[in-house]
Amino acid sequence: MANLLVVATQHEASLRRALAEVVPVPQGKVDLADPHRAERNWGAPVLCTYRLLPPGDLALELDVTVEAGTATGLSEAGIAAGLATRTGSSGLHPAQIxxxxxxxxxxxxxxxxxxxxxxxxxxxxxxxxxxxxxxxxxxxxxxxxxxxxxxxxxxxxxxxxxxxxxxxxxxxxxxxxxxxxxxxxxxxxxxx
Known part of the structure; x- marks a missing residue:
């Protein structure tokens, strides 16, 4: 599981693509939604709930859950670094700060x-x-x-x-x- 704070707002499609590359899984195996969306694919190996943050230095909070065995050895820091590389937006995770x-x-x-x-x-x-x-x-x-x-x-x-x-x-x-x-x-x- 990863809890990330991201500096720049991301479009859902680019965030889904980046998560799919980081884990790695096909894009269709990444469920991405804001917390108010009732319809979710809870069986997806990658679940990501995003929340828009109030105006300030950080734009998004991401809660990422990766099914056990899907990405062996992938850490919260690894997910954060991989997303930063693929989205062009810096971010941080709680362990980092x-x-x-x-x-x-x-x-x-x-x-x-x-x-x-x-x-x-x-x-x-x-x-x-x-x-x-x-x-x-x-x-x-x-x-x-x-x-x-x-x-x-x-x-x-x-x-x-x-x-x-x-x-x-x-x-x-x-x-x-x-x-x-x-x-x-x-x-x-x-x-x-």
Missing amino acids: GVPLRVWERLVRRMESDWSPSGRYRQDLFRRDLEARDDLASAAGRVGAPYAEGLRSAVAQLDAVYREYTDEDADCGRDGTAEGWWWLRCPRRVPW
């Missing part, structure tokens, strides 16, 4: 899917995800001006989903030292 965005995003995606596939999630993993959100709170100052606005925008979107699937509850995950508002909320359906 030292930001645990992927961990926090996975938490809210699990919440959206009612903790799919098992319906369960351990409390220690939930706490780890909240600690990742602590790191995101200070990350905008560490990544530098060119990326800070895009990062703030991506975090704000994830925070909105987190708020949607949680209720205020000061006793849910807080250990007494945590300060962020996210520690004072608990999933509506507690999975542990």
Whole structure:
């Protein structure tokens, strides 16, 4: 899986072609869509959901999932470099800038899917995800001006989903030292 932030807006056709070349698979095996499109080819070996970011230094957020065995040894950094080469647009991935965005995003995606596939999630993993959100709170100052606005925008979107699937509850995950508002909320359906 890769979570990428891209500087220049891309047409769907060029992005699909670039992903197909990077993985490599035929273009018809790449499902590319914005998050509001209901009709998806969930069986495709490459799934990419893109989100337009508010005006700023970054244009797109890409969530790329590659089916196991499709691209052996392809890393998030490899996908980012391959797309940059093929689209002519620079981008970055959270590991490159030292930001645990992927961990926090996975938490809210699990919440959206009612903790799919098992319906369960351990409390220690939930706490780890909240600690990742602590790191995101200070990350905008560490990544530098060119990326800070895009990062703030991506975090704000994830925070909105987190708020949607949680209720205020000061006793849910807080250990007494945590300060962020996210520690004072608990999933509506507690999975542990």
